[in-house]
Amino acid sequence: MKNKSPNTILFASGLFLCILVFWVNLSIGSVAIPVGEVIGRFFGQEFSKRSWETIVIGYRLPKAFTAILAGITLSISGLQMQTFFRNPLAGPFVLGISSGAGLGVALLIMAGSAFGWSVYSGGLGLWAIIISASAGAVLVLLLMSLTAWKVKDSMTLLIVGLMFGSAVSALISLLAFFSNAEQLKLFTVWSMGSLGSTQTNQLIGFLIASLIGIIPMMLMLKSYNAMLLGEAYAESMGVNINKLRWTMIISTGILAGSATAFCGPIAFIGIAVPHMARLVFRTGDHSVLFPASALIGAIVLLVCDAISQLPGSAQTLPINAVTSLVGAPMVIWLILRRNFSKEF
Amino acid sequence: MVNLQSKNLNIGYQSGKKSKAIAEDLNFNLEKGKLTCLLGPNGVGKSTLIKTIMGQVSPLGGEIFLEGKPLTFYSQKALAKKIAVVLTEKITTGNLTVGQLVALGRIPHTGWLGKLSIEDQNKVEQAISQTHIGYIRNQPLSECSDGQLQKTMIARAMAQDGEILILDEPTAHLDLVNRFEIMHLLRKIAKESKKAVLVVTHDLEIAIEAADVFWLMQCGQPLVTGLPEDLIINGQINLLLPSDRLSFNPKSGKVQPKIDEFAIQIEGPEATVQWVQAALKKHISIDKLQTVQIRVEENPLRILLKQGEMEKEFLGIGGLLEFLD
Numbered sequence: 001m002k003n004k005s006p007n008t009i010l011f012a013s014g015l016f017l018c019i020l021v022f023w024v025n026l027s028i029g030s031v032a033i034p035v036g037e038v039i040g041r042f043f044g045q046e047f048s049k050r051s052w053e054t055i056v057i058g059y060r061l062p063k064a065f066t067a068i069l070a071g072i073t074l075s076i077s078g079l080q081m082q083t084f085f086r087n088p089l090a091g092p093f094v095l096g097i098s099s100g101a102g103l104g105v106a107l108l109i110m111a112g113s114a115f116g117w118s119v120y121s122g123g124l125g126l127w128a129i130i131i132s133a134s135a136g137a138v139l140v141l142l143l144m145s146l147t148a149w150k151v152k153d154s155m156t157l158l159i160v161g162l163m164f165g166s167a168v169s170a171l172i173s174l175l176a177f178f179s180n181a182e183q184l185k186l187f188t189v190w191s192m193g194s195l196g197s198t199q200t201n202q203l204i205g206f207l208i209a210s211l212i213g214i215i216p217m218m219l220m221l222k223s224y225n226a227m228l229l230g231e232a233y234a235e236s237m238g239v240n241i242n243k244l245r246w247t248m249i250i251s252t253g254i255l256a257g258s259a260t261a262f263c264g265p266i267a268f269i270g271i272a273v274p275h276m277a278r279l280v281f282r283t284g285d286h287s288v289l290f291p292a293s294a295l296i297g298a299i300v301l302l303v304c305d306a307i308s309q310l311p312g313s314a315q316t317l318p319i320n321a322v323t324s325l326v327g328a329p330m331v332i333w334l335i336l337r338r339n340f341s342k343e344f
Numbered sequence: 345m346v347n348l349q350s351k352n353l354n355i356g357y358q359s360g361k362k363s364k365a366i367a368e369d370l371n372f373n374l375e376k377g378k379l380t381c382l383l384g385p386n387g388v389g390k391s392t393l394i395k396t397i398m399g400q401v402s403p404l405g406g407e408i409f410l411e412g413k414p415l416t417f418y419s420q421k422a423l424a425k426k427i428a429v430v431l432t433e434k435i436t437t438g439n440l441t442v443g444q445l446v447a448l449g450r451i452p453h454t455g456w457l458g459k460l461s462i463e464d465q466n467k468v469e470q471a472i473s474q475t476h477i478g479y480i481r482n483q484p485l486s487e488c489s490d491g492q493l494q495k496t497m498i499a500r501a502m503a504q505d506g507e508i509l510i511l512d513e514p515t516a517h518l519d520l521v522n523r524f525e526i527m528h529l530l531r532k533i534a535k536e537s538k539k540a541v542l543v544v545t546h547d548l549e550i551a552i553e554a555a556d557v558f559w560l561m562q563c564g565q566p567l568v569t570g571l572p573e574d575l576i577i578n579g580q581i582n583l584l585l586p587s588d589r590l591s592f593n594p595k596s597g598k599v600q601p602k603i604d605e606f607a608i609q610i611e612g613p614e615a616t617v618q619w620v621q622a623a624l625k626k627h628i629s630i631d632k633l634q635t636v637q638i639r640v641e642e643n644p645l646r647i648l649l650k651q652g653e654m655e656k657e658f659l660g661i662g663g664l665l666e667f668l669d
Contacts, residue, residue, distance in 0.1 A: 086436065222458040226451050228437045236398055236431075237504065238424030238452040284439040287457055 075297025078270030104136025137257030268327025
């Protein structure tokens with residue numbers, strides 16, 4: 001498609017903005033570090049205070065990378081869902097992935113206290129959370145794949161996915177009802193999301209999972225473009241809808257599942273960012289929207305994380321609350337300002 | 345030149361062990377360079393036939409041959425390079441321009457990123473110029489009229505560059521001028537690009553004017569094919585009108601009530617009389633007209649009504665209707 005040069009400019013400035021936000025993100029927190037010092041550190045200079053090195057490299061850098069990865073994975077799975085289901089309000093979690101992960105974590109916390117060990121007892125506890133969340137997400141993913149194998153209609157698939165999601169959420173509520181205050185608090189904290197709990201080890205795991213999840217989408221870019229015209233037209237242009245449905249479920253399952261496993265459920269990024277990409281790049285072409293969503297997703301989550309640090313105070317807000325607070329007005333604004341059905 | 349052929353084709357839907365037959369024993373040849381119109385009442389299986397030809401629905405029996413080989417011989421991708429379609433589905437994507445949508449037609453021919461080669465671009469340009477939509481190529485779809493949208497969809501199908509072009513009711517929802525234009529555009533495409541064009545339509549009058557071949561589909565009857573003019577002369581066109589009340593008038597080329605029960609005599613110039621009669625037929629019951637005599641004059645229009653001794657004059661049909669009602 002045409003208009004290569006304006007897109008190049010947009011991507012270049014997006015990348016620049018991303019790096020800038022990245023540095024600002026590193027400088028913000030309970031200890032304020034001047035942005036200049038942070039940038040200097042990346043060009044070989046040393047921090048003027050020793051403790052800053054530990055704060056930035058040991059804690060804030062993995063957090064920023066986690067934000068970037070989570071932003072990318074959530075946005076890309078949202079983009080796939082919206083195009084596949086031809087629904088502007090679809091997001092990465094409509095097929096119940098995050099509920100599944102939540103169920104895994106809820107079970108872990110219940111079992112954990114039953115066996116007398118705390119989930120937050122260090123590195124092992126983190127991996128335990130990640131693994132149980134992944135297991136929950138994979139379980140839902142398997143159920144959805146089974147459904148997709150039986151059901152050929154996309155709308156039915158979407159409805160079944162929503163039903164799975166609410167059924168699993170109901171199970172979580174039941175678990176919560178029978179759990180004690182401490183367990184409830186643990187689960188609630190997890191469900192508010194956290195970018196800061198991943199360390200370098202987990203970050204590598206997250207990176208590998210993201211790459212595995214992104215590959216199927218990259219192979220299907222052309223098919224997603226064909227899907228803009230609906231399933232019947234896509235089929236008439238040689239797109240194998242069944243194959244696309246499978247790769248979509250697997251790709252979004254891995255992407256949204258790993259994001260939830262490593263950071264907890266993070267709302268709204270997956271719904272809002274693909275719309276922002278369409279708005280900024282004014283195109284429906286997925287070979288543009290795919291990198292654009294990834295870039296904007298990274299920027300938005302870095303910004304949300306910076307906001308959640310409440311610059312100038314020692315407090316931090318839960319990231320899920322911030323993304324929702326930023327995302328909800330965003331989606332409302334989009335709906336009010338533009339005619340969704342026309343622009344989508 | 346035969347491009348697509350069927351032998352004793354049975355179409356319908358299969359779900360599990362149950363199958364629902366919709367039409368049976370269809371035999372046809374779809375030829376290159378000709379505009380073929382498929383006509384028939386709603387629910388007779390026209391769309392199912394199209395889906396069967398597209399390979400999206402398997403036939404319940406019989407076979408379809410594309411360029412001499414059975415349809416099942418072709419993969420979905422290979423078929424996409426042979427057959428392009430314009431469907432009734434409304435395109436909801438507003439974020440594409442006309443040019444971009446036409447370029448989507450090249451999807452079966454491009455690599456995994458969908459990047460257009462020089463040849464692809466040429467085909468897109470050709471499709472755009474043949475359908476005369478160059479002037480709106482940078483316009484978003486959300487700002488296109490229905491007529492422009494339909495031409496864009498036709499251009500997209502052209503860009504897909506199959507030998508066969510199938511259109512499902514391309515003129516529905518369009519105004520008169522656009523219907524006429526689209527049909528003649530399709531005829532031109534068939535002639536100039538040597539494509540086999542199959543159009544499902546309910547626009548009998550425009551179809552008669554533009555089509556080379558008619559396929560008439562009627563419930564429980566074999567497919568009737570032939571030159572539209574031949575079908576009119578031998579009366580087979582009435583297959584489309586199974587009801588007792590309507591028939592095709594070969595003289596006017598229009599569908600009209602079979603028995604003209606409305607036989608009120610009106611004197612005057614033929615064209616004017618025809619429309620006065622039409623208005624009376626629509627609004628006034630026949631028994632009210634038993635006792636009246638009507639005469640019309642032209643330039644200026646005067647309608648003279650005689651009822652026994654009373655005479656009345658009207659300057660328009662409206663006044664006459666009001667009086668009689």
